[in-house]
Amino acid sequence: MVCFCFLVDQTKKVKRSKPVAGSCSRCGGGASVADMITQTRFCFVPFYWKSWKAIMCTFCGAMLKSYR
Ligand SMILES: [Zn+2]
Structure with a gap:
């Protein structure tokens, strides 16, 4: 018997980051530029990647700006 699952999830990962000039508008913490990877998985099998900055x-993890 075949069991179908329709489980799609997305994970966001920070590949690396380095401090950059600027401060957070929410908490005033330091900003950093991060290389991000968004990975979309279907039934726990990754099938789509997207990297962006x-x-x-x-400090609080707020997304101040994104480049796609
Ligand atoms: Zn902040």
């Missing part, structure tokens, strides 16, 4: 707050 974002400016993030190192």
Whole structure:
């Protein structure tokens, strides 16, 4: 018997980040530029990747700006 599952999830990973000039508009913490990877999985099998850059707050994790 075949069991079908329709489970799609997305994971966001920070590949690396480095501090950049600027501060968070929410908490005033330091900003950093991060190389992000969004991975979309279907039944736990990754089938789609997208890498992009974002400016993030190192303190509260807020996304200040993203480049796609
Ligand atoms: Zn912040």
